[in-house]
Amino acid sequence: MTALRAGQGDDDVLTVGGLVNLNGAAVRFDASGVLHWPEERLLVVADLHLEKGSSQGKRGRFVPPYDTRATLRALSEAIGRLRPARVIALGDSFHDGGAEGRLAPADLDSLAVLVGAVDWTWVAGNHDPLPPAGLGGTPVTEIAIGPLVFRHEPRSGRAVGEVAGHLHPAAKVGRARSVRRRAFVSDGSRCLLPAFGAYTGGLNIMDAAFKGLFERSRLIAWMLSDGRVYPVRSAELLPD
């Protein structure tokens, strides 16, 4: 695969076809928030947090219990469009241990349809250390494919080829008025995925939790807004 020199100097962010070079793998940061690796027919989605809405109920916060439905609809749209053979759910797919049991029957059905249609992998997350009981799919703690390794929580320090979730990255830009959006964050060597769930918030990439994970000079936040992706270099990023 020929690397395309897209920027000045030694920036080799992009590969042929506008795909992003991630440790030698040619991937796409899809505007829906999933990572797509066409060569492997692989789709990766992080932090679905299914049934986060209903988890609030115990405390008397009756937020609309439709987040699972919204999340699954968006995911099924992405799968239908990108037609992967394999899906990796990168952990925290369920908001808590009881989440699977709280799924509305219709939501359970649509999730089962999604899982059954492809080679589905459940990566364990801190919210869902145990795999779902009755949905099929292969549970793993992490999984390596080619130059990439997929796990829920990023290792501290540099981790070449790591694709992770957990931190819910978001980026903020703009001087006179600021705009904050979910984002993929990558330095070409490792990548963190934005949280996909309908009720998941975002943590600013400038937060201390991201410290030491990336080579800042090569860091790009791929901000998601309104069906588009905006690559933003680290010099433009603002803290909250």
Next chain:
Amino acid sequence: MIETNLLPPKFEAWFASRGWRPRAHQLALLEHGLAGRSVLLIAPTGAGKTLAGFLPSLVDLAARPKWKPGTRRRGVHTLYVSPLKALAVDIERNLETPVQGIGLDVAIETRTGDTSASRRQRQKLIPPDILLTTPEQLALLLAGRDAETFFEDVKTVILDELHALVTSKRGDLLALGLSRLRAIAPDIRAVGLSATVADPDELRAWLVPQAPREPLALSEIVTVTGGARPDIRIFEADEAIPWAGHSARYAYQGLLAEIDRHRMTLIFVNTRSQAEMVFSELWRLNDDNLPIALHHGSLDVGQRRKVEAAMADGRLRAVVATSTLDLGIDWGDIDLVIHVGAPKGASRLAQRVGRANHRMDEPSTALLVPANRFEVLECQAALDANYIGAQDTPPIRDGALDVLAQHVLGRAVAGPFRADDLHAEIVSAYSYRHLDRQQFDRVVDLVATGGYALRAYERYAKIKLTADGTWRLTHPRFAQAYRLNVGTIIESPMLKVRLGGKARGRGPVMGGRLLGEVEEYFCEQMKVGDTFLFAGEVLRFEGMRETEVVVSRARSSDPRIPVYAGGKFPLSTFLAAGVRKMLSDPSSWQRLPAPVRDWLMLQRDHSLLPQPDELLVETFPHRGRYFLVLYPFEGRLAHQTLGMLLTRRLERFGFKPLGFIATDYVIAVWCSSDVGGAIARRDLTLSRLLEPDMLGDDLEAWMAESYLLKRMFKACAMIAGLVEKNAIGAQKTGRQVTVSTDLIYDVLREHQPGHILLEAAWADASSGLLDLKRLSDMLSRISGRIVHKRLDRISPLAVPIMLEIGGERVAGEADEDVLRAAADDIIREAMA
């Protein structure tokens, strides 16, 4: 007609000792009071409204035998509710004089958010005879388990500044509180104290319980007319009046001279930032060091109290103030009121001018200072209105459903209730008289489990219908949550501003004095080193520490961060009509300053001036763009809505609108294709562009993606208790445990668009932020009466709005622009 011997000798003697005679309206209120009738008192400021309101209670209490130890403690006799804490404190002070003078043994206490826990406790054990409080505190008291014993002896409820309360959600909260009070003490009588209003019968109906399917019941009414005609002038400077802007800088030198000529001047402005600016500019010119102070709601309470005390002592020569000093408060010996900027409504003007010379028989003196040329017209219209006593208070709308939800939870906190009883109680309130049973049940369901078609929260229900047919609270923690979140005032989160040191090393140095509070969004845009005006000083932003903004004193006198200085109140319908009439009638122009007169004459010669019920639309090219300028004079909110809808329609018709701007008077839209030419060629007709049907589908489509509705929804969700006010904004970690209301809104709109809170948010947006009623009235008014003038350059009347055009863009595009600017072009190009 009025029996003077109603007044006990002790009272008569006190009046006589002061050289006073009770006024007719005070005796009229006494008569109604002793007969147990509810009554509305409408009187101008300075008429002795407060004493009139309390007199029946004082007379009744004077006759009440002394409480003997060992007997049952008596509850509160008279409850006084005011919209402002400060007003309650002020009334307590003002009542001391008659109570001590007459020699009454009457306990008067306040209960506000500032009252200490120990004092609250004591008040519950030993209730005062007269309790002065706010709508929120009343709701809290009513939700107490002991509410029934605390309130069972109440005879009178006095509602001060009723005209200001009833048109807000706080008014809804109060209406519901009153309905509850009536259920506890059925013979209660209500006394409403109000400034003059457009429709007194609405307030009369508001004060008394309503029965279903019966004609409206009305309270008694006592109206005090007259008072000396105020002496109001429009400020005239030697310098030219600016075309646009809100600073009124041209007038400051002249204003200082006015302050110098009077004992004590009150300077009103429309916004906090305007107050800051006027204050600092006056001090810059204040060579004689006249004592001038600043008073607005964001300042620290201690600082505000100091200013108030200094006013009362006559130690100040002028105070610059916003609406925090707007209502009934009566301090010091003010002999001049200056209003900077246009007053936006005739009632508002009357209220503010009432501050000067707080004695009814002397004329108030006031000076209006228009900040730009359109404001000159508005000030003149306001002046005309004040003389003819016109009123423009908005009508009372149906009670809000989110407030009702809060009340239902509060009712359950107080103890078990039956739905039938509560519904009957609620519809006795005037503003909830249209609430049908089905809607009420939806609200109960909302409180119980969130009101979702998908019954996900049954097992977590806050209230449950039990076997005995009553609804009961399921867990005491919901009572606690209710107490923490009571009220309807949802401000954007406020941050404390603290004086600290310059940022060194890792962060700002802490430990200084508290200066006040600012809205969170104001700080969002700031970087360390930015300077801004606050508390009368130029401050340097040093950083954030948790919920505090740390600042230092800046050496420069020139703040870097400009603040929006427009009014937050839109131009009232009444004044708008006045302005339109003035434009069309050259004979009225002689009252206007010469530059403004010349300006209108130029407009007449170069373009045209519309008749009062016409809409003038001008089109002209300017710097490569094609402008469409409309002059509806319907207020900023209605104009903003119309601007959004117009750009959507122009887009659809293929005229490529690039942006628009709206003021209280004018809307300007600019396009990249020649919209004027298209109208001239009849490719586009203005009647089609401005069809009333634009309030249908276009509005729906726009609202759906608009952030306005999200903001409304957030407030409704908090008031209704769906999310907790005090939990919002507390989390800084981003991966919040709580879910943001924006995300909730998106999901709910998609999956249950008929949800009751979306309905509530829509109702709020259409009446408050969008001014839909006004817009639709306008569209039908101008139908068939649109006059188009195609020009080859800017018209005189368009100059002000052309000067205002800044960074405004077509809705929704702005965010994407920010992202586009920040994004790396080269990568983007390669990806495309």
